[in-house]
Amino acid sequence: MRAVDFLLSIKRGEIDDVKLIEGFRERVIAEDEKYNIFITLAEPDEAFHRKRLLSGVPIAVKDNIVTKNLRTTCASQVLENFVPSYDATVVERIKSEGGVIVGKTNMDEFAMGALGTTSYFGPTRNPLNPSLSPGGSSSGSAAAISSGLVPMALGSDTGGSIRLPAAWTGIYGLKPTYGLVSRYGLVSYSDSLDQIGPMASSIFDLELLFGVIMGWDEKDPTTYDKHVPSEVFIKRAFMNPDPHIMRNLRVALLKEPLVHEDADQKVVDRFMDYVSELEAYGAVVEEVSIPLVNKAPQIYYVIAFSDASSNLARYSGLLYGKRVVDVIDTDWDEYYMRNRKLFGWEVKRRILLGSFILSAGYYEMYYDRALRARAKLYDELNKVLAKYDVIATPGSNIPPLPLDFDASDLSRLNAIDSLLVIANLAGLPAIVIPLEVSTNTPISIQLISQKWSEDILFEIGKYIALYISKLERELEA
Numbered sequence: 106m107r108a109v110d111f112l113l114s115i116k117r118g119e120i121d122d123v124k125l126i127e128g129f130r131e132r133v134i135a136e137d138e139k140y141n142i143f144i145t146l147a148e149p150d151e152a153f154h155r156k157r158l159l160s161g162v163p164i165a166v167k168d169n170i171v172t173k174n175l176r177t178t179c180a181s182q183v184l185e186n187f188v189p190s191y192d193a194t195v196v197e198r199i200k201s202e203g204g205v206i207v208g209k210t211n212m213d214e215f216a217m218g219a220l221g222t223t224s225y226f227g228p229t230r231n232p233l234n235p236s237l238s239p240g241g242s243s244s245g246s247a248a249a250i251s252s253g254l255v256p257m258a259l260g261s262d263t264g265g266s267i268r269l270p271a272a273w274t275g276i277y278g279l280k281p282t283y284g285l286v287s288r289y290g291l292v293s294y295s296d297s298l299d300q301i302g303p304m305a306s307s308i309f310d311l312e313l314l315f316g317v318i319m320g321w322d323e324k325d326p327t328t329y330d331k332h333v334p335s336e337v338f339i340k341r342a343f344m345n346p347d348p349h350i351m352r353n354l355r356v357a358l359l360k361e362p363l364v365h366e367d368a369d370q371k372v373v374d375r376f377m378d379y380v381s382e383l384e385a386y387g388a389v390v391e392e393v394s395i396p397l398v399n400k401a402p403q404i405y406y407v408i409a410f411s412d413a414s415s416n417l418a419r420y421s422g423l424l425y426g427k428r429v430v431d432v433i434d435t436d437w438d439e440y441y442m443r444n445r446k447l448f449g450w451e452v453k454r455r456i457l458l459g460s461f462i463l464s465a466g467y468y469e470m471y472y473d474r475a476l477r478a479r480a481k482l483y484d485e486l487n488k489v490l491a492k493y494d495v496i497a498t499p500g501s502n503i504p505p506l507p508l509d510f511d512a513s514d515l516s517r518l519n520a521i522d523s524l525l526v527i528a529n530l531a532g533l534p535a536i537v538i539p540l541e542v543s544t545n546t547p548i549s550i551q552l553i554s555q556k557w558s559e560d561i562l563f564e565i566g567k568y569i570a571l572y573i574s575k576l577e578r579e580l581e582a
């Protein structure tokens with residue numbers, strides 16, 4: 106059941122909010138055994154605020170977002186026993202609206218990965234087909250929704266980590282404009298790219314959760330205070346879309362992901378069928394080419410690895426991170442090496458490469474150039490968005506990869522990264538909307554718009570959900 110319908114029923118006195126919690130824990134445990142969704146389950150809590158916006162709605166939270174008195178591991182052995190003493194701002198806002206945090210979801214270690222397979226706690230399975238990856242790094246949050254356990258969850262997206270799992274598990278996901286959702290309490294991977302965002306089984310729930318978590322936060326100086334107020338999104342979450350939204354909507358269809366040498370032809374063909382549908386409903390669709398998009402993964406990884414090498418320096422076992430040997434008994438090199446060994450292979454690879462990139466002589470050659478290329482990509486995307494309302498791509502141009510996929514085979518991962526990381530590099534909002542859900546080849550669309558214009562993404566998303574994909578209607582039936 107959609108959270109928005111559940112909340113309306115409570116308001117009308119048709120159901121009791123406590124009902125949702127009864128029997129819920131058994132279901133969570135059963136689904137978790139099948140898909141490895143949660144790293145830590147919260148104790149059942151009936152003391153949530155009554156008569157608020159999210160009263161009684163079960164919500165899952167990615168395990169790189171800190172939760173007071175609830176273990177937060179980032180799926181790493183380094184933080185295996187870390188129990189935070191405070192809530193992230195987004196968690197605080199959910200709790201004050203009566204939402205019930207049911208547990209912390211599995212993910213790629215420190216959000217580094219695209220398949221959900223770098224977790225110290227083992228991979229999450231895709232509820233659509235358990236032999237496939239659900240996509241990463243917000244793998245557990247996506248699986249919690251896709252398996253029907255929760256209507257909504259929080260994820261984080263540095264280079265596609267909300268949108269890829271959404272695309273591969275047939276749910277909705279939004280990476281908000283950079284600065285629109287507080288990062289206070291999000292464990293940093295790459296600060297200038299990281300954003301927390303909502304994931305949900307319905308576009309209406311996605312908007313509701315977004316309305317609750319968004320907005321200025323005095324604890325995060327990068328948040329912005331001059332945008333559409335949260336009340337607007339909350340109110341609209343209970344409303345149908347503007348019926349005329351498709352008429353004269355200007356859509357730039359990005360060419361590069363469609364002709365990428367690793368793109369899957371069947372996925373691209375099905376996606377194009379839906380693009381024709383958009384046109385049939387009145388949208389004006391034109392193909393646009395931005396060749397720099399093909400280089401976006403390289404720009405992204407240089408910046409992200411550099412940031413990561415600096416952000417993860419704090420897990421030395423002194424102030425943060427598990428301590429396996431004591432500094433008193435060992436010399437410093439030995440101490441440092443033994444504690445840092447706790448990181449998984451992918452995290453180590455990124456720290457090493459990031460440190461190399463930032464070292465004297467190489468900084469100008471790699472980091473500086475990546476920053477300049479990032480600025481150029483920003484300009485090119487914004488030039489397109491000055492002429493069009495949205496840029497459209499598939500949510501993923503390949504079908505979900507098998508769980509045992511060799512992640513060092515980068516070409517197929519680059520095909521997806523290139524269409525996803527562009528929104529992070531330019532700080533733009535991007536939504537993934539499922540078009541068709543099947544066991545092996547779910548199809549979705551990604552829409553990117555100008556900064557601070559999430560409202561148009563939700564409007565188009567609702568229209569597609571109700572009239573073009575018909576998934577919302579199936580959900581209600």
Ligand code: GLN
Nearest residue numbers: 216218219263264265266
């Ligand atoms: N797949 C990308 C990476 O491996 C994205 C990760 C993310 O968004 N956190 O870095």
